[in-house]
Amino acid sequence: MDCTGLCEVLTQGGTDPGLAQFLSILIGVVLVVSVPLVTVIFLIWIERKIAARIQDRIGPNRVGPFGLVQTFADLIKLLIKEDITPASADRLLYNAAPILSLAAVALIWAVVPFTPYHFGVDLEIGALYFVAVASLGTLAIMTAGWASNNKYALLGAFRVVALLVSYEIPLVFALLVPVMLAGSMSMFDIVNAQAGMWFVFMAPLAMLLFFISSQAETGRAPFDLIEAESELVAGFNIEYSGMKFGMFFAAEFLHVFTNGVLITVLFLGGWYFPGWQMPLIAFMWLGLKAFIPYFISLWIRNTVPRLRIDQVMRFNWFFLVPLSIVNVLVLAFLVMILKEIGWVPVDETGAMALADATFIELLPMTIVLFISNVLICLPIINRLRRTGSDDRVADEQRAQHAIAHAAGD
Amino acid sequence: MDVLNEWAFIGVFLVLSPILPILPIGAAWLLRPKRANVLKSQTYECGVETVGDTWVQFRVQYYIYGLIFLVFDVEMVLLFPWAVAYHKLDFFAFAAGLLFIFLLTDALIYAWRKGVLVWR
Amino acid sequence: MVPLSWYLIVAAALFSIGVFGVLSRRNGVAVLMGIELMLNAVNINLVAFWRYNTTIASVTEPVPSELNGVVFAAFMFVVAAAEVAVGLAIIITVYRNWRSVIPEEADTLRG
Amino acid sequence: MIQFDFSTIAFFVFAVLTLGGALGVVTNRNLFRGTIWLMVSLFGVAGFYVLLSAPFLAAVQVLVYIGAIAILFTFAVMLTRSLTRLNVRYTRLWPSALGAVLLFAMLVIGVIWPVFGGNEMYSLPLSDVVRTTSDLGVALVSGEGYVLPFEVASLLLTGAMIGAIVIARDADEEELEQ
Numbered sequence: 118m119d120c121t122g123l124c125e126v127l128t129q130g131g132t133d134p135g136l137a138q139f140l141s142i143l144i145g146v147v148l149v150v151s152v153p154l155v156t157v158i159f160l161i162w163i164e165r166k167i168a169a170r171i172q173d174r175i176g177p178n179r180v181g182p183f184g185l186v187q188t189f190a191d192l193i194k195l196l197i198k199e200d201i202t203p204a205s206a207d208r209l210l211y212n213a214a215p216i217l218s219l220a221a222v223a224l225i226w227a228v229v230p231f232t233p234y235h236f237g238v239d240l241e242i243g244a245l246y247f248v249a250v251a252s253l254g255t256l257a258i259m260t261a262g263w264a265s266n267n268k269y270a271l272l273g274a275f276r277v278v279a280l281l282v283s284y285e286i287p288l289v290f291a292l293l294v295p296v297m298l299a300g301s302m303s304m305f306d307i308v309n310a311q312a313g314m315w316f317v318f319m320a321p322l323a324m325l326l327f328f329i330s331s332q333a334e335t336g337r338a339p340f341d342l343i344e345a346e347s348e349l350v351a352g353f354n355i356e357y358s359g360m361k362f363g364m365f366f367a368a369e370f371l372h373v374f375t376n377g378v379l380i381t382v383l384f385l386g387g388w389y390f391p392g393w394q395m396p397l398i399a400f401m402w403l404g405l406k407a408f409i410p411y412f413i414s415l416w417i418r419n420t421v422p423r424l425r426i427d428q429v430m431r432f433n434w435f436f437l438v439p440l441s442i443v444n445v446l447v448l449a450f451l452v453m454i455l456k457e458i459g460w461v462p463v464d465e466t467g468a469m470a471l472a473d474a475t476f477i478e479l480l481p482m483t484i485v486l487f488i489s490n491v492l493i494c495l496p497i498i499n500r501l502r503r504t505g506s507d508d509r510v511a512d513e514q515r516a517q518h519a520i521a522h523a524a525g526d
Numbered sequence: 527m528d529v530l531n532e533w534a535f536i537g538v539f540l541v542l543s544p545i546l547p548i549l550p551i552g553a554a555w556l557l558r559p560k561r562a563n564v565l566k567s568q569t570y571e572c573g574v575e576t577v578g579d580t581w582v583q584f585r586v587q588y589y590i591y592g593l594i595f596l597v598f599d600v601e602m603v604l605l606f607p608w609a610v611a612y613h614k615l616d617f618f619a620f621a622a623g624l625l626f627i628f629l630l631t632d633a634l635i636y637a638w639r640k641g642v643l644v645w646r
Numbered sequence: 647m648v649p650l651s652w653y654l655i656v657a658a659a660l661f662s663i664g665v666f667g668v669l670s671r672r673n674g675v676a677v678l679m680g681i682e683l684m685l686n687a688v689n690i691n692l693v694a695f696w697r698y699n700t701t702i703a704s705v706t707e708p709v710p711s712e713l714n715g716v717v718f719a720a721f722m723f724v725v726a727a728a729e730v731a732v733g734l735a736i737i738i739t740v741y742r743n744w745r746s747v748i749p750e751e752a753d754t755l756r757g
Numbered sequence: 758m759i760q761f762d763f764s765t766i767a768f769f770v771f772a773v774l775t776l777g778g779a780l781g782v783v784t785n786r787n788l789f790r791g792t793i794w795l796m797v798s799l800f801g802v803a804g805f806y807v808l809l810s811a812p813f814l815a816a817v818q819v820l821v822y823i824g825a826i827a828i829l830f831t832f833a834v835m836l837t838r839s840l841t842r843l844n845v846r847y848t849r850l851w852p853s854a855l856g857a858v859l860l861f862a863m864l865v866i867g868v869i870w871p872v873f874g875g876n877e878m879y880s881l882p883l884s885d886v887v888r889t890t891s892d893l894g895v896a897l898v899s900g901e902g903y904v905l906p907f908e909v910a911s912l913l914l915t916g917a918m919i920g921a922i923v924i925a926r927d928a929d930e931e932e933l934e935q
Contacts, residue, residue: 135762135763138531139763142534142535142538143538145535146535146538146539146542147542149539150539150542150543150546153546154546192550195550195554196550196553196554196557196558197554197557197558197559198554198558199558199559199560199561200554200555200558201562201566201567202567203567203568203569204564204567204568204569205569207790210790210793212551215547215551216544216547216548216551217544218547219546219547220543220544220546220547223543223546224539224540224543227535227536227539237535237539238532238535238536239532240532240533240536240812241812241813241889241890242812242813242816242890244606245606245813245816245817245820246536246816248602248816248820248824249816249817249819249820249823249824250819252819252820252823252824252825253819253823253824255824255828256796256823256824256827256828259827259828259831260793263789263831266569267569271835275584275588275832275835278588278592278828278831279587279588279591279592282591282592282595282824282825282828283591283595285595285599285824286594286595286598289598289599289602293605293606293609296606296609296610297609297610297612297613300610300611300612300613300614300891301610301891302606302610302890356569359554359558360550360551360553360554360555360558361551363550364547364550364551367547426645427644427645430591430643430644430645431643431644431645434638434643435638435643438634439634442627442631442634445627446624446627449612449620449623449624450624452612453617453620466614467614468613468614469612469613469614470613533807533812534763534767537767584832584835584836586738586742586836586925586926588832588836589734589735589738589829589832589833589836589925590922590925590926592825592828592829592832593731593735593829593918593921593922593925594918595825595828596727596730596731596821596825596826596828596829597727597731597914597917597918599727599820599821599824599825600723600724600727600821600825600914601911601914602820603720603723603724603817603820603821604720604724604897604907604910604911606813606890606894607813607890607891607893607894607897608894608897608898609894610890610891610893610894611890611891611892611893611894611895611897611898612894614891614895615894615895615898618900619895619898619899619900619904620898622898622904622907622908623898625908625911626907626908626911629908629911629912629915630911630914630915632915633914633915633918633919636918636919636922637918637919637922640922640926642922642926647764647765647880647881647882648764648765648768648808649873649879649880649881650873650879650880651869651870651873651874651879652768652772653805653809654869654873655865655869656772656775656776656805658861658864658865658869659776659779659861660775660776660779660798660802661860661861661864662857662858662860662861662864663776663779663780663782663783663857664779664783665853665856665857665860666783666853666854666856666857667779667782667783669849669852669853669856669857670783670847670848670849670850670853670854671783671847671848672847672848673788674837675788675830675833675834675837676782676783676788676791678830679782679783679791679792679795679830680782680783682795682799682822682826683779683782683795683798686798686799686802689802689814690802690805693805693806693809693811693814694805694809696809696811697809697810697811697882698879698881698882698883699879699883700883700884701883701884702884702887702888708888708892708895708896710895710896710899710901710902710903712888712892712896713888713892713893713896715811716811716813716814716888716893717893717896717897717903717906719806719811719814720814720817720893720897721906721910723817723818723821724910724913724914725913726821726826727821727825727826727914727917728913728914728916728917729917730826730829730830731829731917731918731921732917732920732921732924734829734830734832734833734921735920735921735922735924735925736924737833737837738833738836738837738925739924739925741836741837
């Protein structure tokens with residue numbers, strides 16, 4: 118095993134090489150883990166402020182300047198809340214579920230490249246790692262629902278799991294697109310391949326699909342019918358109280374921002390920004406760019422009404438899944454043809470290589486791919502619109518029929 | 527051995543990341559009031575005592591969604607290497623990947639035509 | 647690094663536990679879980695033999711046969727998924743029709 | 758002989774996870790808990806894949822088994838509901854336990870130890886270099902590689918999906934009629 122950086126310093130200081138290596142890994146892990154930990158505390162404040170502004174309120178403003186310390190006050194409140202475990206629950210699994218839920222989200226951060234020099238680890242299979250780890254969260258929800266030993270919890274868990282697995286298909290198909298363009302699953306290589314041109318311009322549709330399905334993966338509105346906190350029981354976490362309940366929520370808050378970071382890494386060029394490259398500024402760019410999808414996600418959450426489960430499922434299986442498959446097929450086909458006519462930058466072996474290409478070299482390819490995406494989208498949007506209005510008409514007719522029927526009696 | 531070094535990081539991460547939620551839950555366990563009684567720890571359903579089994583009968587629909595997901599998930603197993611190698615594939619190999627996707631789309635179209643994808 | 651035989655011993659133990667599960671349980675779902683264990687034991691063996699037995703001639707020019715263990719294991723995932731999907735579907739249908747999940751009791755087809 | 762480095766310790770951790778989880782599967786009376794144990798066991802197997810330098814398979818193992826097959830198992834357990842409360846029902850408990858132990862002993866004493874145990878050739882991997890996922894992709898779809906099994910796998914999945922839908926749908930329709 119190689120021993121560089123901090124490990125090297127420790128070895129020179131007289132530490133045993135094995136121990137030094139372990140220590141350097143441990144310190145790295147602690148640093149990477151602390152990023153989501155610190156972020157989540159401020160995310161909760163930001164999210165409450167934004168939600169309040171959208172709903173024409175002020176939001177937390179009592180504790181500390183601008184209510185900044187509010188989250189800590191809530192944390193202390195949660196710490197001294199009574200925490201009830203139902204008598205009929207499966208104690209071990211009941212307690213394990215919230216831990217697994219938050220850990221699954223935190224694990225994603227291991228592969229996030231913050232700057233060219235600061236990242237947890239650069240796995241060769243980074244993109245697949247992220248999907249695999251995210252699926253642990255699904256299992257956590259299933260476990261929580263079953264271990265609570267409650268009808269509503271179990272039903273809620275079943276519904277949420279059915280929804281999560283359904284939306285994972287377009288998510289993974291959308292993920293194939295940056296992997297194909299970069300020719301690697303490593304998050305680091307994917308960012309590097311966007312040096313000349315961000316993937317959002319080459320594959321806007323893939324980004325849109327990824328965004329919609331990751332919104333569903335977090336269980337946020339308009340896909341929050343399982344939870345529907347304002348009208349139904351809470352779903353799979355109905356029996357949870359105190360800190361364990363808080364952990365499910367922390368996982369959700371963190372997941373939304375994690376998705377923002379992932380979209381930035383996969384589609385918005387990670388740490389790149391035209392004409393300005395420095396390690397620390399790179400970190401700032403990543404954070405700033407991650408806020409764009411994060412803010413849009415909050416915006417949608419606070420403005421779009423909740424959908425029914427049959428609508429959500431129909432939207433996924435009849436629009437998102439076919440669209441994501443068509444998207445991959447069209448992109449694969451077009452890039453193959455563009456390579457034949459020489460519009461795609463290639464390396465000396467004739468393989469596609471976007472990493473070293475400049476903006477100008479990538480422009481023709483990008484324009485063709487962008488137009489193809491728009492062309493795919495147009496009929497789909499039309500179809501969606503027509504289906505929506507048909508549904509509305511049918512609903513209205515049914516309502517009128519019911520009224521007439523009631524009056525006739 | 528470089529690869530294993532990377533995975534050692536993931537291994538340590540795997541052990542440490544549960545500590546993130548365990549710390550606050552543990553602190554809460556120390557601080558919170560513990561005055562459990564029989565009424566409090568009953569199942570929270572609607573105020574009335576719980577009737578019957580928790581394991582109510584579920585619909586096969588859930589299973590079918592899970593099933594289609596499983597098939598697509600396994601498809602990913604073979605498609606991801608194809609996507610990674612895509613940039614250096616010749617036309618024949620590329621067409622093999624397309625045929626693979628088409629064959630699976632057949633199954634999806636079948637499910638669509640049979641109407642099992644509609645939530646009833 | 648541990649020698650190959652250790653992996654084989656673990657795989658053999660996993661396979662034996664799977665056999666025990668298949669033979670001793672009456673519940674169809676539990677039997678399928680045992681089969682999953684056996685399939686995974688086989689997969690460990692495939693990958694272990696591949697890792698300890700393959701010579702890689704040149705780094706830059708991969709030969710497909712240098713990857714046979716991983717490819718076989720990937721196809722095992724396909725087989726396992728197909729088996730679980732159909733197997734569980736049969737168990738569910740048998741349960742709905744006979745109100746039983748014990749394989750021996752669904753014997754209508756017996757001649 | 759054997760150095761106790763990082764990978765050896767990891768091997769033992771994963772062995773304990775795999776075999777302990779497997780024992781949990783076959784001894785647990787509750788099927789849902791059995792599913793969770795199965796996942797623990799298969800997670801250990803994913804660890805072995807990492808140690809054997811096949812990280813792609815490890816990620817796939819977690820993705821397919823924990824992400825999909827576990828969900829399918831829990832759905833099936835709930836759909837065949839009354840069984841979760843069924844007392845553990847073993848048939849031929851002792852004969853099958855004896856059979857499994859004999860099988861294990863036969864494999865270890867008869868095959869693994871004589872053939873691979875003392876053999877120096879199998880104490881270390883033959884080559885340090887490993888193939889990447891990109892090479893795997895080329896091998897899967899190239900003409901001299903595994904393109905035929907690749908397409909057959911797709912057909913198999915299609916067949917399995919259609920078959921399972923046909924089988925499961927009967928039960929669903931019956932239920933809707935009631």
